[in-house]
Amino acid sequence: MTVVDNLLTGDLANLARLRDHAAFTFVQQDIIKPLQIEGPVDEIYNLACPASPPRYQIDPIHTFRTCVDGTLNLLTLAEAKGARILQSSTSEVYGDPEINLQHEGYRGNVNTCGPRACYDEGKRAGETLFWEFGAHRGVETRIARIFNTYGPQMHPDDGRVVSNFVVQALRGDALTIYGDGSQTRSFCYVDDMVEGLIRLMASNEKMPVNLGNPGEFTMLELAKLVLAKTGSAVPMTYLPLPQDDPRQRRPDIARARGLLGWQPVVPLDLGLDRTIAWFAERVRADRQKELLPS
Numbered sequence: 001m002t003v004v005d006n007l008l009t010g011d012l013a014n015l016a017r018l019r020d021h022a023a024f025t026f027v028q029q030d031i032i033k034p035l036q037i038e039g040p041v042d043e044i045y046n047l048a049c050p051a052s053p054p055r056y057q058i059d060p061i062h063t064f065r066t067c068v069d070g071t072l073n074l075l076t077l078a079e080a081k082g083a084r085i086l087q088s089s090t091s092e093v094y095g096d097p098e099i100n101l102q103h104e105g106y107r108g109n110v111n112t113c114g115p116r117a118c119y120d121e122g123k124r125a126g127e128t129l130f131w132e133f134g135a136h137r138g139v140e141t142r143i144a145r146i147f148n149t150y151g152p153q154m155h156p157d158d159g160r161v162v163s164n165f166v167v168q169a170l171r172g173d174a175l176t177i178y179g180d181g182s183q184t185r186s187f188c189y190v191d192d193m194v195e196g197l198i199r200l201m202a203s204n205e206k207m208p209v210n211l212g213n214p215g216e217f218t219m220l221e222l223a224k225l226v227l228a229k230t231g232s233a234v235p236m237t238y239l240p241l242p243q244d245d246p247r248q249r250r251p252d253i254a255r256a257r258g259l260l261g262w263q264p265v266v267p268l269d270l271g272l273d274r275t276i277a278w279f280a281e282r283v284r285a286d287r288q289k290e291l292l293p294s
Protein backbone atom coordinates (compact mmCIF):
# COMPACT_ATOMS: atom_id res chain seq x y z
CA MET A 1 0.00 0.00 0.00
CA THR A 2 1.28 3.47 -0.89
CA VAL A 3 -0.02 6.55 0.93
CA VAL A 4 0.57 9.90 -0.78
CA ASP A 5 -0.03 12.96 1.41
CA ASN A 6 1.42 16.48 1.59
CA LEU A 7 0.58 16.57 5.34
CA LEU A 8 -1.38 19.81 4.92
CA THR A 9 -4.00 18.68 7.44
CA GLY A 10 -2.80 15.12 8.00
CA ASP A 11 -0.64 13.80 10.84
CA LEU A 12 2.07 11.17 10.37
CA ALA A 13 1.28 9.87 13.88
CA ASN A 14 -1.99 8.50 12.48
CA LEU A 15 0.07 6.15 10.26
CA ALA A 16 2.20 4.81 13.13
CA ARG A 17 0.59 1.34 13.07
CA LEU A 18 1.20 0.99 9.30
CA ARG A 19 4.68 2.38 8.90
CA ASP A 20 6.58 -0.74 9.99
CA HIS A 21 4.58 -2.97 7.65
CA ALA A 22 6.81 -4.33 4.85
CA ALA A 23 4.20 -3.59 2.17
CA PHE A 24 3.69 0.04 3.24
CA THR A 25 5.23 3.09 1.54
CA PHE A 26 4.70 6.73 2.40
CA VAL A 27 5.31 9.45 -0.18
CA GLN A 28 5.13 13.07 0.95
CA GLN A 29 3.83 14.85 -2.10
CA ASP A 30 1.19 17.30 -3.20
CA ILE A 31 -1.22 15.70 -5.67
CA ILE A 32 -1.39 18.86 -7.74
CA LYS A 33 1.98 17.63 -9.08
CA PRO A 34 1.89 14.54 -11.35
CA LEU A 35 2.59 11.28 -9.51
CA GLN A 36 5.24 8.73 -10.44
CA ILE A 37 4.39 5.41 -8.80
CA GLU A 38 6.58 2.39 -9.62
CA GLY A 39 4.95 -0.95 -10.45
CA PRO A 40 1.31 -1.99 -10.69
CA VAL A 41 -1.55 -0.10 -9.01
CA ASP A 42 -4.89 -1.88 -8.46
CA GLU A 43 -6.99 0.72 -6.67
CA ILE A 44 -6.71 4.43 -5.87
CA TYR A 45 -8.73 6.16 -3.14
CA ASN A 46 -8.57 9.93 -3.70
CA LEU A 47 -9.09 11.28 -0.18
CA ALA A 48 -6.72 14.24 -0.49
CA CYS A 49 -8.21 17.63 0.36
CA PRO A 50 -8.57 19.83 3.43
CA ALA A 51 -12.20 19.28 4.43
CA SER A 52 -13.21 21.89 7.01
CA PRO A 53 -14.05 25.49 5.99
CA PRO A 54 -11.36 27.07 8.23
CA ARG A 55 -8.71 24.79 6.69
CA TYR A 56 -9.79 24.86 3.03
CA GLN A 57 -10.28 28.64 3.14
CA ILE A 58 -6.63 29.31 4.17
CA ASP A 59 -5.53 28.91 0.54
CA PRO A 60 -8.70 28.67 -1.58
CA ILE A 61 -6.89 28.48 -4.92
CA HIS A 62 -4.75 25.61 -3.69
CA THR A 63 -7.91 23.87 -2.42
CA PHE A 64 -9.52 24.28 -5.83
CA ARG A 65 -6.37 23.00 -7.54
CA THR A 66 -6.27 19.99 -5.20
CA CYS A 67 -9.83 19.13 -6.26
CA VAL A 68 -9.24 19.71 -9.98
CA ASP A 69 -5.53 19.39 -10.89
CA GLY A 70 -4.96 16.79 -8.17
CA THR A 71 -7.98 14.73 -9.23
CA LEU A 72 -6.90 14.97 -12.89
CA ASN A 73 -3.41 13.70 -11.94
CA LEU A 74 -4.87 10.73 -10.09
CA LEU A 75 -7.28 9.90 -12.92
CA THR A 76 -4.36 10.06 -15.37
CA LEU A 77 -2.42 7.67 -13.12
CA ALA A 78 -5.44 5.34 -12.92
CA GLU A 79 -5.75 5.34 -16.71
CA ALA A 80 -2.03 4.61 -17.20
CA LYS A 81 -2.06 1.79 -14.60
CA GLY A 82 -5.46 0.32 -15.45
CA ALA A 83 -6.46 0.96 -11.82
CA ARG A 84 -9.92 1.39 -10.36
CA ILE A 85 -10.31 4.81 -8.69
CA LEU A 86 -12.68 6.23 -6.07
CA GLN A 87 -13.33 9.91 -5.49
CA SER A 88 -14.20 11.27 -2.05
CA SER A 89 -16.78 13.82 -3.16
CA THR A 90 -19.03 15.52 -0.68
CA SER A 91 -22.52 16.53 0.40
CA GLU A 92 -21.23 20.07 -0.26
CA VAL A 93 -22.00 19.49 -3.96
CA TYR A 94 -25.63 20.09 -2.83
CA GLY A 95 -24.59 23.48 -1.36
CA ASP A 96 -27.30 24.99 0.86
CA PRO A 97 -29.97 22.46 -0.16
CA GLU A 98 -33.59 23.47 -0.77
CA ILE A 99 -34.81 19.92 -0.06
CA ASN A 100 -34.49 17.84 3.06
CA LEU A 101 -33.18 14.33 2.46
CA GLN A 102 -30.72 15.05 -0.33
CA HIS A 103 -30.80 12.35 -3.03
CA GLU A 104 -28.20 11.92 -5.77
CA GLY A 105 -30.54 13.32 -8.47
CA TYR A 106 -30.72 16.69 -6.68
CA ARG A 107 -28.47 19.17 -8.52
CA GLY A 108 -27.77 21.43 -5.59
CA ASN A 109 -27.79 25.09 -4.64
CA VAL A 110 -24.15 26.21 -4.69
CA ASN A 111 -22.81 29.77 -4.76
CA THR A 112 -19.95 29.91 -7.28
CA CYS A 113 -18.61 33.20 -5.86
CA GLY A 114 -18.40 32.77 -2.11
CA PRO A 115 -16.09 31.55 0.66
CA ARG A 116 -17.16 27.87 0.29
CA ALA A 117 -16.98 27.83 -3.52
CA CYS A 118 -13.31 26.73 -3.74
CA TYR A 119 -14.26 23.46 -2.05
CA ASP A 120 -17.86 22.96 -3.25
CA GLU A 121 -17.18 23.85 -6.88
CA GLY A 122 -13.81 22.05 -6.80
CA LYS A 123 -15.54 18.85 -5.71
CA ARG A 124 -18.26 19.33 -8.36
CA ALA A 125 -15.56 19.74 -11.03
CA GLY A 126 -13.84 16.62 -9.63
CA GLU A 127 -17.04 14.65 -10.20
CA THR A 128 -17.18 15.91 -13.79
CA LEU A 129 -13.61 14.74 -14.40
CA PHE A 130 -14.51 11.36 -12.91
CA TRP A 131 -17.59 11.09 -15.10
CA GLU A 132 -15.58 11.95 -18.25
CA PHE A 133 -12.82 9.44 -17.51
CA GLY A 134 -15.44 6.83 -16.65
CA ALA A 135 -17.70 7.43 -19.65
CA HIS A 136 -15.11 8.15 -22.37
CA ARG A 137 -11.67 6.91 -21.28
CA GLY A 138 -12.59 3.47 -19.99
CA VAL A 139 -11.47 4.11 -16.40
CA GLU A 140 -13.31 2.23 -13.63
CA THR A 141 -14.48 5.23 -11.63
CA ARG A 142 -16.47 5.40 -8.35
CA ILE A 143 -17.86 8.58 -6.72
CA ALA A 144 -18.77 8.72 -3.02
CA ARG A 145 -20.70 11.78 -1.83
CA ILE A 146 -19.59 11.78 1.78
CA PHE A 147 -21.73 13.48 4.46
CA ASN A 148 -20.22 14.76 7.75
CA THR A 149 -17.95 12.05 9.10
CA TYR A 150 -16.21 12.09 12.48
CA GLY A 151 -14.21 9.90 14.82
CA PRO A 152 -10.91 9.46 16.65
CA GLN A 153 -7.69 10.84 15.13
CA MET A 154 -9.23 14.00 13.74
CA HIS A 155 -7.01 17.04 14.20
CA PRO A 156 -8.09 18.76 17.46
CA ASP A 157 -8.01 22.18 15.78
CA ASP A 158 -9.44 21.04 12.46
CA GLY A 159 -12.52 23.23 12.82
CA ARG A 160 -15.26 20.66 12.27
CA VAL A 161 -18.23 20.80 14.60
CA VAL A 162 -17.83 17.44 16.37
CA SER A 163 -14.11 17.89 17.10
CA ASN A 164 -14.71 21.59 17.97
CA PHE A 165 -17.38 20.83 20.58
CA VAL A 166 -15.54 17.84 22.08
CA VAL A 167 -12.20 19.63 22.36
CA GLN A 168 -13.78 22.82 23.70
CA ALA A 169 -15.71 20.86 26.35
CA LEU A 170 -12.60 18.89 27.39
CA ARG A 171 -10.37 21.98 27.51
CA GLY A 172 -12.99 23.92 29.51
CA ASP A 173 -13.61 26.47 26.75
CA ALA A 174 -17.06 27.78 25.77
CA LEU A 175 -18.77 25.86 22.94
CA THR A 176 -18.98 27.95 19.78
CA ILE A 177 -22.45 27.96 18.20
CA TYR A 178 -22.86 29.62 14.81
CA GLY A 179 -26.24 31.32 14.24
CA ASP A 180 -28.99 30.13 16.60
CA GLY A 181 -27.80 26.51 16.45
CA SER A 182 -30.94 25.27 14.68
CA GLN A 183 -29.07 24.26 11.50
CA THR A 184 -28.81 20.49 11.11
CA ARG A 185 -26.14 17.95 10.17
CA SER A 186 -26.08 14.16 9.96
CA PHE A 187 -23.01 12.51 11.49
CA CYS A 188 -21.45 9.29 10.27
CA TYR A 189 -18.89 7.40 12.37
CA VAL A 190 -15.58 6.83 10.57
CA ASP A 191 -15.74 2.99 10.69
CA ASP A 192 -19.11 3.02 8.93
CA MET A 193 -17.73 5.38 6.29
CA VAL A 194 -14.66 3.23 5.62
CA GLU A 195 -16.90 0.17 5.17
CA GLY A 196 -19.09 2.14 2.73
CA LEU A 197 -16.08 3.33 0.71
CA ILE A 198 -14.67 -0.20 0.43
CA ARG A 199 -18.04 -1.57 -0.68
CA LEU A 200 -18.45 1.19 -3.26
CA MET A 201 -14.97 0.53 -4.65
CA ALA A 202 -15.89 -3.17 -5.03
CA SER A 203 -19.24 -2.39 -6.72
CA ASN A 204 -19.95 -1.71 -10.40
CA GLU A 205 -21.58 1.69 -9.81
CA LYS A 206 -20.04 4.62 -11.72
CA MET A 207 -22.63 7.28 -10.83
CA PRO A 208 -22.41 9.16 -7.48
CA VAL A 209 -23.57 7.38 -4.32
CA ASN A 210 -24.41 9.20 -1.06
CA LEU A 211 -22.62 7.80 1.99
CA GLY A 212 -23.65 9.15 5.38
CA ASN A 213 -25.81 8.58 8.42
CA PRO A 214 -29.41 9.81 7.96
CA GLY A 215 -29.83 10.60 11.68
CA GLU A 216 -30.28 14.41 11.73
CA PHE A 217 -29.33 16.65 14.66
CA THR A 218 -29.36 20.41 15.25
CA MET A 219 -26.10 21.96 16.40
CA LEU A 220 -27.74 22.75 19.75
CA GLU A 221 -28.72 19.10 20.20
CA LEU A 222 -25.16 18.02 19.43
CA ALA A 223 -23.73 20.62 21.83
CA LYS A 224 -25.99 19.45 24.68
CA LEU A 225 -25.09 15.81 24.01
CA VAL A 226 -21.35 16.59 24.10
CA LEU A 227 -21.75 18.55 27.37
CA ALA A 228 -23.69 15.70 28.96
CA LYS A 229 -21.19 13.06 27.82
CA THR A 230 -18.08 14.99 28.86
CA GLY A 231 -19.67 16.12 32.15
CA SER A 232 -18.69 19.67 31.23
CA ALA A 233 -20.63 22.76 32.30
CA VAL A 234 -18.97 25.28 29.96
CA PRO A 235 -21.28 27.95 28.49
CA MET A 236 -22.16 28.34 24.80
CA THR A 237 -21.10 31.43 22.87
CA TYR A 238 -23.07 32.47 19.80
CA LEU A 239 -21.34 33.81 16.67
CA PRO A 240 -22.91 34.94 13.36
CA LEU A 241 -23.73 32.16 10.88
CA PRO A 242 -20.96 32.04 8.22
CA GLN A 243 -21.96 32.99 4.66
CA ASP A 244 -23.53 30.12 2.65
CA ASP A 245 -23.54 27.76 5.67
CA PRO A 246 -26.06 25.00 4.78
CA ARG A 247 -29.24 25.20 6.90
CA GLN A 248 -29.88 21.48 6.72
CA ARG A 249 -28.10 18.34 5.65
CA ARG A 250 -29.38 14.77 5.65
CA PRO A 251 -28.48 12.02 3.17
CA ASP A 252 -30.93 9.85 1.30
CA ILE A 253 -28.99 6.57 1.32
CA ALA A 254 -31.49 4.43 -0.59
CA ARG A 255 -28.97 3.89 -3.41
CA ALA A 256 -26.18 2.89 -1.01
CA ARG A 257 -28.57 0.46 0.72
CA GLY A 258 -29.71 -1.06 -2.58
CA LEU A 259 -26.41 -1.11 -4.51
CA LEU A 260 -23.96 -1.82 -1.69
CA GLY A 261 -26.11 -3.43 1.01
CA TRP A 262 -24.65 -0.73 3.24
CA GLN A 263 -26.01 1.41 6.03
CA PRO A 264 -24.37 2.92 9.11
CA VAL A 265 -24.48 0.76 12.22
CA VAL A 266 -22.76 3.02 14.79
CA PRO A 267 -25.26 5.44 16.38
CA LEU A 268 -24.12 8.97 17.30
CA ASP A 269 -24.31 8.06 20.98
CA LEU A 270 -21.71 5.28 20.67
CA GLY A 271 -19.56 7.09 18.08
CA LEU A 272 -19.35 10.14 20.35
CA ASP A 273 -18.31 7.98 23.32
CA ARG A 274 -15.40 6.55 21.31
CA THR A 275 -14.45 9.96 19.91
CA ILE A 276 -14.57 11.67 23.32
CA ALA A 277 -12.41 8.90 24.85
CA TRP A 278 -9.75 9.43 22.15
CA PHE A 279 -9.78 13.24 22.45
CA ALA A 280 -9.69 13.05 26.28
CA GLU A 281 -6.42 11.10 26.02
CA ARG A 282 -5.05 13.58 23.48
CA VAL A 283 -5.97 16.65 25.55
CA ARG A 284 -4.41 15.01 28.65
CA ALA A 285 -1.18 14.27 26.72
CA ASP A 286 -1.05 17.85 25.36
CA ARG A 287 -1.47 19.24 28.90
CA GLN A 288 1.35 17.03 30.20
CA LYS A 289 3.64 18.26 27.40
CA GLU A 290 2.86 21.87 28.34
CA LEU A 291 3.80 21.13 31.98
CA LEU A 292 7.15 19.54 31.09
CA PRO A 293 10.18 21.85 31.41
CA SER A 294 11.52 22.70 27.93
Ligand SMILES: NC(=O)c1ccc[n+]([C@@H]2O[C@H](COP(=O)([O-])OP(=O)(O)OC[C@H]3O[C@@H](n4cnc5c(N)ncnc54)[C@H](O)[C@@H]3O)[C@@H](O)[C@H]2O)c1
Nearest residue numbers: 005006007008009010030031047048049088090146148149
Ligand atom coordinates in the same frame (compact mmCIF):
# COMPACT_ATOMS: atom_id res chain seq x y z
N1 LIG B 1 -14.87 14.02 6.98
C1 LIG B 1 -15.90 14.52 6.35
O1 LIG B 1 -16.90 14.90 6.97
C2 LIG B 1 -15.93 14.62 4.84
C3 LIG B 1 -17.13 14.95 4.21
C4 LIG B 1 -17.15 15.04 2.83
C5 LIG B 1 -16.03 14.78 2.08
N2 LIG B 1 -14.88 14.47 2.72
C6 LIG B 1 -13.69 14.25 1.90
O2 LIG B 1 -13.00 13.09 2.33
C7 LIG B 1 -11.59 13.27 2.18
C8 LIG B 1 -10.88 12.98 3.50
O3 LIG B 1 -11.36 13.91 4.47
P1 LIG B 1 -10.93 13.84 5.99
O4 LIG B 1 -12.12 14.20 6.79
O5 LIG B 1 -10.23 12.57 6.28
O6 LIG B 1 -9.93 15.08 6.05
P2 LIG B 1 -8.42 15.17 6.55
O7 LIG B 1 -8.06 16.62 6.51
O8 LIG B 1 -8.28 14.43 7.82
O9 LIG B 1 -7.66 14.34 5.42
C9 LIG B 1 -7.29 14.91 4.19
C10 LIG B 1 -5.86 14.49 3.89
O10 LIG B 1 -5.51 15.01 2.59
C11 LIG B 1 -4.19 15.56 2.68
N3 LIG B 1 -4.09 16.57 1.62
C12 LIG B 1 -4.77 17.74 1.52
N4 LIG B 1 -4.45 18.38 0.38
C13 LIG B 1 -3.54 17.59 -0.27
C14 LIG B 1 -2.82 17.71 -1.48
N5 LIG B 1 -2.98 18.77 -2.30
N6 LIG B 1 -1.95 16.71 -1.83
C15 LIG B 1 -1.77 15.65 -1.01
N7 LIG B 1 -2.43 15.47 0.15
C16 LIG B 1 -3.31 16.44 0.52
C17 LIG B 1 -4.09 16.12 4.10
O11 LIG B 1 -2.78 16.31 4.54
C18 LIG B 1 -4.85 15.05 4.89
O12 LIG B 1 -4.00 13.99 5.33
C19 LIG B 1 -11.39 14.70 1.68
O13 LIG B 1 -11.22 14.70 0.29
C20 LIG B 1 -12.70 15.39 2.03
O14 LIG B 1 -13.00 16.43 1.13
C21 LIG B 1 -14.79 14.37 4.08
